[in-house]
Amino acid sequence: MELHVKREHSSPGEQHPNRARMLISCPDGPGIVAAVSRFLFDHGANIVQSDQYTMDPSGGMFFMRIEFDLPKLEQRMEQLQAEFGAIADQFEMNWQMFNVSHKKRLAIFVSKEDHCLVELLWQWQAGDLDADIALVVSNHADMKEYVESFGIPYYHIPVTADTKAEAERRQLKVVGEDIDVIILARYMQIISPSFIERYKNRVINIHHSFLPAFIGGNPYAQAYRRGVKIIGATAHYVTEELDGGPIIEQDVQRVSHGDDVGELKRIGRTIERVVLARAVKWHIEDRILVHQNKTVVFN
Amino acid sequence: MELHVKREHSSPGEQHPNRARMLISCPDGPGIVAAVSRFLFDHGANIVQSDQYTMDPSGGMFFMRIEFDLPKLEQRMEQLQAEFGAIADQFEMNWQMFNVSHKKRLAIFVSKEDHCLVELLWQWQAGDLDADIALVVSNHADMKEYVESFGIPYYHIPVTADTKAEAERRQLKVVGEDIDVIILARYMQIISPSFIERYKNRVINIHHSFLPAFIGGNPYAQAYRRGVKIIGATAHYVTEELDGGPIIEQDVQRVSHGDDVGELKRIGRTIERVVLARAVKWHIEDRILVHQNKTVVFN
Amino acid sequence: MELHVKREHSSPGEQHPNRARMLISCPDGPGIVAAVSRFLFDHGANIVQSDQYTMDPSGGMFFMRIEFDLPKLEQRMEQLQAEFGAIADQFEMNWQMFNVSHKKRLAIFVSKEDHCLVELLWQWQAGDLDADIALVVSNHADMKEYVESFGIPYYHIPVTADTKAEAERRQLKVVGEDIDVIILARYMQIISPSFIERYKNRVINIHHSFLPAFIGGNPYAQAYRRGVKIIGATAHYVTEELDGGPIIEQDVQRVSHGDDVGELKRIGRTIERVVLARAVKWHIEDRILVHQNKTVVFN
Amino acid sequence: MELHVKREHSSPGEQHPNRARMLISCPDGPGIVAAVSRFLFDHGANIVQSDQYTMDPSGGMFFMRIEFDLPKLEQRMEQLQAEFGAIADQFEMNWQMFNVSHKKRLAIFVSKEDHCLVELLWQWQAGDLDADIALVVSNHADMKEYVESFGIPYYHIPVTADTKAEAERRQLKVVGEDIDVIILARYMQIISPSFIERYKNRVINIHHSFLPAFIGGNPYAQAYRRGVKIIGATAHYVTEELDGGPIIEQDVQRVSHGDDVGELKRIGRTIERVVLARAVKWHIEDRILVHQNKTVVFN
Known part of the structure; x- marks a missing residue:
């Protein structure tokens, strides 16, 4: 008995199999956006959405969400995370990276x-x-x-x-x-x-x-x-x-x-x-x- | 199989077994509210809600909704409607009367x-x-x-x-x-x-x-x-x-x-x-x- | 110096020089609406707006607002209020009557x-x-x-x-x-x-x-x-x-x-x-x- | 005669005398955010707010707004704009840069x-x-x-x-x-x-x-x-x-x-x-x- 008709349109993860998201929070300071976007660019990622908010420019907290596409994300994500560690340490970041395909x-x-x-x-x-x-x-x-x-x-x-x-x-x-x-x-x-x-x-x-x-x-x-x-x-x-x-x-x-x-x-x-x-x-x-x-x- | 749990609280008709509603529209003129409310009072009804709106006081349309309780509504409704005909004719009303118990x-x-x-x-x-x-x-x-x-x-x-x-x-x-x-x-x-x-x-x-x-x-x-x-x-x-x-x-x-x-x-x-x-x-x-x-x- | 341009459209009191409003609250009971609307009709008033609300039909409070036109309101209002006293007493009403022309x-x-x-x-x-x-x-x-x-x-x-x-x-x-x-x-x-x-x-x-x-x-x-x-x-x-x-x-x-x-x-x-x-x-x-x-x- | 009391709190330009804003739109492609944020970082600017939106990641349009602080903005803005020209050309940008102090x-x-x-x-x-x-x-x-x-x-x-x-x-x-x-x-x-x-x-x-x-x-x-x-x-x-x-x-x-x-x-x-x-x-x-x-x- 098919009581509930599951809709067929594809999920974000199916539409964009190589898409990832990052959430970052850290004390504000110069160069954070530059460092993160440079890192992603150097690894061949394309940023498709980026949001950022600083609670108070002088000495406040910085918050960022980035959505990016990276070819072969599934295979490369672990290494990407490992390599991001250096930037994260430099800016004392709390951060998470998510593979959109992983529901x-x-x-x-x-x-x-x-x-x-x-x-x-x-x-x-x-x-x-x-x-x-x-x-x-x-x-x-x-x-x-x-x-x-x-x-x-x-x-x-x-x-x-x-x-x-x-x-x-x-x-x-x-x-x-x-x-x-x-x-x-x-x-x-x-x-x-x-x-x-x-x-x-x-x-x-x-x-x-x-x-x-x-x-x-x-x-x-x-x-x-x-x-x-x-x-x-x-x-x-x-x-x-x-x-x-x-x-x-x-x-x-x-x-x-x-x-x-x-x-x-x-x-x-x-x-x-x-x-x-x-x-x-x-x-x-x-x-x-x-x-x-x-x-x-x-x- | 009891898939859907029907809630048990009582319906308006069960809560108020003698409740009726009227909808009236007619050309505006003096005495409509007085005639209708007098009619209901004379029949022993108690008006519990009444709304009224005149589109334009001079020569416009008059609209009314009345909710009332009348003892033994079920048995008396047919006659009530028949007797209301005289008022309806006098004011050229379009009107409807509903027994709330009839879903x-x-x-x-x-x-x-x-x-x-x-x-x-x-x-x-x-x-x-x-x-x-x-x-x-x-x-x-x-x-x-x-x-x-x-x-x-x-x-x-x-x-x-x-x-x-x-x-x-x-x-x-x-x-x-x-x-x-x-x-x-x-x-x-x-x-x-x-x-x-x-x-x-x-x-x-x-x-x-x-x-x-x-x-x-x-x-x-x-x-x-x-x-x-x-x-x-x-x-x-x-x-x-x-x-x-x-x-x-x-x-x-x-x-x-x-x-x-x-x-x-x-x-x-x-x-x-x-x-x-x-x-x-x-x-x-x-x-x-x-x-x-x-x-x-x-x- | 005419700093502020007063708009010229007429006020409600000017548009309707014979308009009055009543606010009534009293314990609910049968016949209130009938009594009030009959009173107004008998005095030659035409109800142009009426709102009513009963907080709880059995033993609750009844609230009413009526807007009506009465020819020669200014001269007749005092007497109208005096005569309404009987109805007010009967239903234990708190009530007020306002001449719309009196800003x-x-x-x-x-x-x-x-x-x-x-x-x-x-x-x-x-x-x-x-x-x-x-x-x-x-x-x-x-x-x-x-x-x-x-x-x-x-x-x-x-x-x-x-x-x-x-x-x-x-x-x-x-x-x-x-x-x-x-x-x-x-x-x-x-x-x-x-x-x-x-x-x-x-x-x-x-x-x-x-x-x-x-x-x-x-x-x-x-x-x-x-x-x-x-x-x-x-x-x-x-x-x-x-x-x-x-x-x-x-x-x-x-x-x-x-x-x-x-x-x-x-x-x-x-x-x-x-x-x-x-x-x-x-x-x-x-x-x-x-x-x-x-x-x-x-x- | 002091008719209108002008409020005294300071304007954004007074609060942040070295703040500028950029608006950018261009065809989407990899590296835009990295290039812009790197450019600003290299010139000593600190990004305090950045918003970005891509209308459609594959072949769509890219829109960006950046707010940044740059020491001695007033003196340096003209040259900053001149130097940004190279990046703007590379990505075929429509862009504007505003000094927040200039109301x-x-x-x-x-x-x-x-x-x-x-x-x-x-x-x-x-x-x-x-x-x-x-x-x-x-x-x-x-x-x-x-x-x-x-x-x-x-x-x-x-x-x-x-x-x-x-x-x-x-x-x-x-x-x-x-x-x-x-x-x-x-x-x-x-x-x-x-x-x-x-x-x-x-x-x-x-x-x-x-x-x-x-x-x-x-x-x-x-x-x-x-x-x-x-x-x-x-x-x-x-x-x-x-x-x-x-x-x-x-x-x-x-x-x-x-x-x-x-x-x-x-x-x-x-x-x-x-x-x-x-x-x-x-x-x-x-x-x-x-x-x-x-x-x-x-x-």
């Missing part, structure tokens, strides 16, 4: 509310999410058959106050070592600090309010009580501080006095879906750099 | 692009679309299993230049007499004037541009060529004039020079989904009045 | 930042603000000549910690008894509770953040530190709770990591101007009802 | 509607528009005293069908040779092709609709008749094709059936002001490249 592997965590999961699955199936959805983890069994109908493994791991530590061990086991990013798609359990530390800046949460307003539980009820005229949702990397991590993306919609809490939730579901999907897309496309508690997003 | 029946037409259909099905399943999706019609077979997995009949009616008339006869037959509204959810075939006439102001189309810009085919390619900085989508009632019917709802999103046609389409899909779903919701909730080529939307 | 009188308070004041003066001069700007009060002298060039009195009342009470006495004196609404157009001094009580729901403030985020001082610096992707402004009625009064209007704009605090302020100034001007317009047009800590805005 | 000189053309002019003057006076407003030209005398109160020359040059050619000669004369950009701030006369050719991609117009919808006259009346749910404004470079030039910026606002043409105009005025001011700001900051009939905007 990122996602794990999605979900509880009862399914709209964010459904959106990610639909975008993935439509070919709009250039990643592999490796698995779904939930503390409820509700979505099992739906997720499995896409051919995606579903791990039902119940969480109670007593079993929390054991549940997290099981989660870590199924997630394993080769997951690039974990998406909390309305996953309503607190993640432990050690879990967060292990996937630093790689756990994306969607909070159903326009942060920093309405931190914590029942943000739509809070918004209704305060009588706001616009509601929103926020995608952020998870840190130890509840709803306090680096914000990746936010969006909003106008509401009126006539919208009760149920209606705010209904309107909010669409904002949440769209905001989370955008944040995931940007992460997958290596568009996000994190510095202290803020993100630089090149999009 | 509207939808037919969805779709071609290859599935995002609008998927959105409507998801909102319906989530309990956000208070209607019955009676059937789906498509000129392609792609979505058959997916739609049927919701328990919804799917009619694959191919359309070619030669078989157009015959296809439309088959469509009319499967749609039948008791469909309230037809949704063209990216249905890419032209509907004949006689078909449109038969479902006047009851066929909703989503056009993938911010009308009246980019009428006709390939609006995203047109938008790309023109270099617009914002793209949009438009839901409208279908009339004989291509993309020229009364606009129900529009929305937009910012784009940049960096977005190629494929990216415009991807961004546009989310706008289309949201705009069409809003228009359908408002139609279902009897919020739309059509006058000449414009809509009055009470929301 | 509201505004007092604007401002400190150093002039953009909100400039906007209000420009809209007023353009004929878009149907009110009289009776006076401007400031704790600085900077804007004196500019304001007086519009023919508007400017009162420079310095405020220091020591002179606060005396300054407020002087403010109350210049404002006097016949000011309808006070606009805090970036007035950076705290108003005392007794002052607020005296003009309850008649002091409008613009706060330069998307409340309830970033209450208090330097909200743009707070927003920068938190790394939000959207900033906003909020117009609200002033209550004793700092930045906690009923929200009238909010709006937002997207920002990026590249916008420093200065740029956030620059972007924010346009949001503040627009949001405050909208709130003032709605107040002037009697579109706002306050219930507990929330507003019902009929627009 | 651009603006001429503003206006007719009767003053809101866009008022906005530009206010932003300029607030220090948000880093340019010199050299003069204002109008076919009406209305704004003369207001503009002159800012110390800006005002040229009243009436235009009739008979005097059109003569009026344009006078306009060209007062504009002279050293104006960088002409702003049509709701200037309602057609500019001749020879005038446009002379200031190619340096005449910015604000059209009061969301182009390409509602080209030509009375766009708000057109929008009202079509019943759109969102209106907008468009800033674009003027070309020979009416309302057909490269779009710089657009923005929109939601409207409803209740907004008549007058209300659409009122709402539209704020959109027009904001959109035009943004376009002017981007032009002044050398953020816009024009290719064929489209703009690349690095912001």
